[in-house]
Amino acid sequence: MSVSGPPKSVKVDVVVQDYMDSLLADLFPEIQDEAEVLAVTTVPEVTTQTVVKEKEEATSSAVAMTQPLSPPPDAPQPLKQPQNTIELASTPVEEVIAQVAEVASPIKLSIEAPEVVSPKIIAPEIVAATELIEERAYPSAPVWAQQAFDVLLFDVCGLKLAVCMESLGRIIKIEQELNQLIGRPAWFMGAYSENEQSLYVVDTAKFIMPEKGYDLAEQGFEFIIQLQRSNWSLACKEVYSTVRLLPDQVKWRSSEGKRPWLAGTVIEHMCALIHVDSLVDLLKSENA
Amino acid sequence: MSTYEAKGVADDPVLQWVTFRLDNESYGINVMQVQEVLRYSEIAPVPGAPTYVLGIINLRGNVVTVIDTRLRFGLSQTETSDQTRIVIIETENQVVGILVDSVAEVVYLRQSEIETTPNVGNDETAKFIQGVCHKNDELLILVDLEKMMSDEEWAELNDF
Incomplete structure (x- = not known):
């Protein structure tokens, strides 16, 4: 492995300098005047803050959605309560149907519950992504x-x-x-x-x-x-x-x-x- | 042979390849497509034929078209030598000859030994390469003969 530098000639220096200039121009196309620089550099910060803020709001709303649901005031009573048990031997058919219909509603409510719980999984990812953006000291790197x-x-x-x-x-x-x-x-x-x-x-x-x-x-x-x-x-x-x-x-x-x-x-x-x-x-x- | 070995052979078949040289590189073509290998003999040019057609030869009473493989592969032209061979191949239901610098041997390769090559660029000739394989300390370039010419070109060869 050689450790000596390349032979320098004026032509190569000029070509390399030109190329380095073009690389820099490619890296920072926005460097044309200071006003443009300010405009370009401030927009991403605002955007980032907005995104973080939106994500925090999304997180808080997602967390809020994970709170257990309290049944509505007019919701029927759960199946386990003694007054909902059906006494087949002494009850007419119409009453039995009415009681069955009454009992069916709470069961329907319990099936829908998992859909409400699902945002629990999403919430930690949003928090982690927000932390990652905040932790990176050199966002472009x-x-x-x-x-x-x-x-x-x-x-x-x-x-x-x-x-x-x-x-x-x-x-x-x-x-x-x-x-x-x-x-x-x-x-x-x-x-x-x-x-x-x-x-x-x-x-x-x-x-x-x-x-x-x-x-x-x-x-x-x-x-x-x-x-x-x-x-x-x-x-x-x-x-x-x-x-x-x-x-x-x-x-x-x-x-x-x-x-x-x-x-x-x-x-x-x-x-x-x-x-x-x-x-x-x-x-x-x-x-x- | 155990069940596992038999399954392994079925999954990874051994294929035979005829190797030839062109411009200091080794190429391989599937032995099942090779009919015979001939020493170089005079090739009669055909007026109006495409540039990649060197001409025709008489093979035991049958006319066989000979393709300029170097030209087809985009390689520089060279003089023929004692090692120059015409490999008679059968593909796309046609019998044609391909002119090569020399023919070396028949090698056995497992399917799993064949590496795919990067398909970079838009050059049609890149499609001629089916894969590469390391054999006897050198790189063997495996040629897909059917892709050496388009359907139209194969049909054109039929007219000779």
Whole structure:
């Protein structure tokens, strides 16, 4: 594993800077003037509070609904009471029918009861969801990034990328050629066989910045990084060290943009942080 | 054989595949679709034929159309060699020949050993691959011959 940085040239710096700028623009499309920023940032807070308030109201109403129902004042008496027992031997038929009809009503009431009780199950979920929203200190950050987390830095055609260590499978140094599978898109480099398993290799440069015209197959790559425990892996030229990041070191993406694989950018390291789960989902959806 | 073993074999049948090479990759086709393997012989071109048709050969009095497999798979062209073979296959009720770089062996594969491949992209040729399998430390790409051509193309071949 190499620990040296990539050779810097003016051209690469300019291209990478442009790309980082475009990533930031994608992350924060709303940064155009301060008035717009204020408008955009205040609306979600109001919405969140409104949602929480609505959920609290829903919770209280749901809890209220779980209170035991008191029978209406004009409701018939329960079956167990002695005066409702039927004395068949000495009672005329008309009276027996009247008594049976009278007795049937309380039974009907007891059947309807479970429907009223059902909101008991829903109520804890609403409370839990409300607590989850309140607990997340960095709402834009994924769950795994709410506290300090380790990332691996690697280089793709001069662009530094980072992936969360928890989302990685293996880092494999390429020792044999890839198998070519016909009819695949340009970013699909082929299959790498490792321990009787096929890892499908993505040309990271072509996939995440196709507009730049880079080609890892031509420029060479030495490592592939397995994403989670999936069959997908990213090709890269160099792998750097791991660094520990705090959530507030990352400019988290604020909205769904055209790059779902992008979790955010780390200005301190001038790198883009990859959202591995979204990237794998994206590759799988291309697969569908 | 125990009941459990018999059930296992029924659930996971063993299939035989004829392997051949094209552009340094190993491919496999179901042995039940292979009639015979011929050494390369002169192929007579057919005027007006589709580009993926190399021409026709005379196989014991029968005319057999030979398909340019490299072209069909989107691979670069190469010269024929002593290893070049014409594999005569029967599919879609037609007998055709496919030109390959070389033919290697027949391998036995369990159904469960076959992995599906990512179906990425919109290229029609991606559908030719039925799956992949690791055999003898290399990746074997299994070809679905019936998808190698559309129904219209198979019908077109009938006209030769």
